[in-house]
Amino acid sequence: MFRSAVLRAGIVLAVLAGLMLTAFGCGSSGPSAAVEGFIKATQDKNCSKMVDYMDLKSFETSGVTVGKDELVKACEEQKDQSELLSYKIIEEKTDGDKSEVKVEVTTKDNGEEKTESATLTVNKQDGEWKVSLL
DSSP: OHHHHHHHHHHHHHHHHOOOOOSSOSSOSSHHHHHHHHHHHHHHTOHHHHHHTBOTHHHHTTTOOOOHHHHHHHHHHHTTSOEEEEEEEEEEEEETTEEEEEEEEEEEETTEEEEEEEEEEEEEETTEEEEEOO
């Protein structure tokens, strides 16, 4: 149940920022590239790659320990619920090892298209930028 709730929260944020990669590798050169990689993995419904871009340590700060395998499995169970049609990175603001990246995404859910914007927090860990979903 919790695993599903955590993933659902991640997917909702991904839908707002983009729902479920190819041009950029993990450890990308900056926060926007990490967000783009995360969104492309979401778009491709590549759960393993999507989780590679996630800041799993951000879950720990809320008192929760979640492993990659758990998130990938939960993602695989829900990845076909909506579709990310397009995205655009609007703005990036970086302060040290923390960044905020504003994105606009267009999704299709139950046949209905909608465009929304959201700001994602991206944290630098061990030299790599990771998208925080909390």
